[in-house]
Amino acid sequence: MFGKRSEAVAVQPAPAPKSSAPQKDKAAPPPKVAKPKSSTTQPAVASPAPVQQSSNQSEEYFKTKTTIFNALIDTIDLSQLAQLDPESAAEEIRDIVNEIISIKGLQMSISEQEALLQDICNDVLGYGPLEPLLARDDIADIMVNGSSRVFIEVGGKIELTPVRFRDNAQLMNICQRIVSQVGRRVDEASPICDARLPDGSRVNVIAPPLSIDGAALTIRKFKKDKLTIQNLVEFGSISPEGAKVLEIVGHCGINTLISGGTGSGKTTLLNCMTSFIDEGERVITCEDAAELQLQQPHVVRLETRPPNLEGTGEVTMRDLVKNCLRMRPERIIVGEVRGPEAFDLLQAMNTGHDGSMGTLHANSPREALSRLESMITMGGFNLPSKTIRDMIVGSVDVVIQAARLRDGSRRITHVTEVIGTEGDTIITQDLFVYDITGEDDDGKVIGRHKSTGIARPAFWDRAKYYGKHVELAEALDAAAE
Numbered sequence: 474m475f476g477k478r479s480e481a482v483a484v485q486p487a488p489a490p491k492s493s494a495p496q497k498d499k500a501a502p503p504p505k506v507a508k509p510k511s512s513t514t515q516p517a518v519a520s521p522a523p524v525q526q527s528s529n530q531s532e533e534y535f536k537t538k539t540t541i542f543n544a545l546i547d548t549i550d551l552s553q554l555a556q557l558d559p560e561s562a563a564e565e566i567r568d569i570v571n572e573i574i575s576i577k578g579l580q581m582s583i584s585e586q587e588a589l590l591q592d593i594c595n596d597v598l599g600y601g602p603l604e605p606l607l608a609r610d611d612i613a614d615i616m617v618n619g620s621s622r623v624f625i626e627v628g629g630k631i632e633l634t635p636v637r638f639r640d641n642a643q644l645m646n647i648c649q650r651i652v653s654q655v656g657r658r659v660d661e662a663s664p665i666c667d668a669r670l671p672d673g674s675r676v677n678v679i680a681p682p683l684s685i686d687g688a689a690l691t692i693r694k695f696k697k698d699k700l701t702i703q704n705l706v707e708f709g710s711i712s713p714e715g716a717k718v719l720e721i722v723g724h725c726g727i728n729t730l731i732s733g734g735t736g737s738g739k740t741t742l743l744n745c746m747t748s749f750i751d752e753g754e755r756v757i758t759c760e761d762a763a764e765l766q767l768q769q770p771h772v773v774r775l776e777t778r779p780p781n782l783e784g785t786g787e788v789t790m791r792d793l794v795k796n797c798l799r800m801r802p803e804r805i806i807v808g809e810v811r812g813p814e815a816f817d818l819l820q821a822m823n824t825g826h827d828g829s830m831g832t833l834h835a836n837s838p839r840e841a842l843s844r845l846e847s848m849i850t851m852g853g854f855n856l857p858s859k860t861i862r863d864m865i866v867g868s869v870d871v872v873i874q875a876a877r878l879r880d881g882s883r884r885i886t887h888v889t890e891v892i893g894t895e896g897d898t899i900i901t902q903d904l905f906v907y908d909i910t911g912e913d914d915d916g917k918v919i920g921r922h923k924s925t926g927i928a929r930p931a932f933w934d935r936a937k938y939y940g941k942h943v944e945l946a947e948a949l950d951a952a953a954e
């Protein structure tokens with residue numbers, strides 16, 4: 474029953490009546506509690522948080538836990554324990570911990586003991602203090618900056634949690650446990666490592682001496698239930714008319730780039746865009762870590778591979794995209810374009826794989842195009858910039874810009890067409906923009922999506938070919954005033 478995050482959550486609500494700091498409390502928790510019975514009378518237990526950050530709260534608690542943990546390590550061989558099946562291991566730990574508590578004469582209530590046991594089991598058998606965070610579905614990212622600072626991103630906002638690791642060694646141990654699952658190693662000799670949790674969450678570890686104050690661990694949590702375009706409309710990320718335009722773009726085989734900053738919702742949006750692809754089309758996806766969840770029946774999913782411990786066996790994004798072209802794809806979807814594969818994606822877009830898509834990291838549609846150009850330049854394709862620009866114009870039809878605004882909300886801020894070149898400059902035109910008009914009393918950004926008054930986008934004929942031109946005109950019209 475331990476070491477599995479899904480179950481850890483079920484155990485969470487019961488323990489930790491001592492948690493006194495509510496979730497939002499960003500300051501370090503005051504040193505108190507973890508003393509006997511008194512804790513049960515603390516009213517703060519009724520914290521409405523969906524899952525408690527459990528017992529990771531007070532200094533006293535940490536001390537008690539460390540004492541017990543050290544005694545436990547002296548008593549048993551943890552590595553052997555980890556080989557047992559989780560239930561017997563937990564039983565074993567329970568027996569020994571209870572014994573330690575009574576030998577040391579520590580006074581604890583039953584519920585405190587339970588919380589402590591859970592914590593210790595998490596440490597030994599799972600991901601330690603990260604378990605309660607991993608169990609929460611509302612968290613997008615977990616960011617660990619050394620042993621005593623753990624931040625999470627919830628609802629677009631970053632907040633400090635009371636979660637802490639015993640010390641940097643425990644943090645390193647957990648990093649090690651995570652990356653060893655994908656056959657990798659992280660230590661002074663190879664301090665940078667990407668990995669994945671069994672549930673698909675993406676993990677990056679950068680360890681000392683490169684990260685100065687203890688290992689930095691970043692986890693982009695995998696969401697089982699991906700947001701749909703309806704969700705985005707409900708959240709106000711896009712207006713219903715904007716969603717209609719996106720649907721037409723996705724459906725009609727229009728080559729699309731999704732641009733945005735880190736965590737702005739690019740992958741989510743790409744996933745939504747793929748839902749508009751016709752069932753009959755053969756789609757090939759290339760990703761660094763498979764995140765997309767296409768619903769169509771005819772999909773081939775490809776994933777890059779980092780080099781192994783000996784430094785060989787790497788398969789890059791470029792290798793994948795090039796190989797795709799030999800697989801008779803109708804559309805190629807590239808999870809994240811960040812290097813020379815930009816060239817191959819453009820080639821694909823240019824050579825009959827209409828409706829190919831990719832995301833890239835940029836803060837505006839124009840910047841996206843210049844990023845694309847520099848990726849190709851830096852990829853060593855000795856091409857004059859005019860040629861590259863012509864290639865971009867010939868390939869990319871639409872750039873969709875995603876952004877995380879200052880209030881934490883995520884919005885689609887531009888749907889922009891690439892229409893041609895004038896001299897050396899690429900000409901774009903915005904079809905749809907998000908217009909920020911102000912801010913309400915709670916600091917929430919107020920604005921609205923509107924079309925820019927262009928009645929006939931450059932992809933009009935294409936939409937017409939697919940019989941979608943009337944809907945397109947209606948959507949643009951409705952959003953104009």
Ligand SMILES: Nc1ncnc2c1ncn2[C@@H]1O[C@H](COP(=O)(O)OP(=O)(O)O)[C@@H](O)[C@H]1O
Nearest residue numbers: 613705708710734735736737738739740741883
């Ligand atoms: N429009 C949105 N509204 C609310 N949350 C969103 C929205 N788009 C994405 N998210 C959430 O934000 C997090 C980051 O999204 P993701 O698409 O992975 O970003 P990116 O690929 O740009 O790094 C995910 O947890 C996702 O569920």
Ligand SMILES: [Mg+2]
Nearest residue numbers: 739740741809
């Ligand atoms: Mg992404």
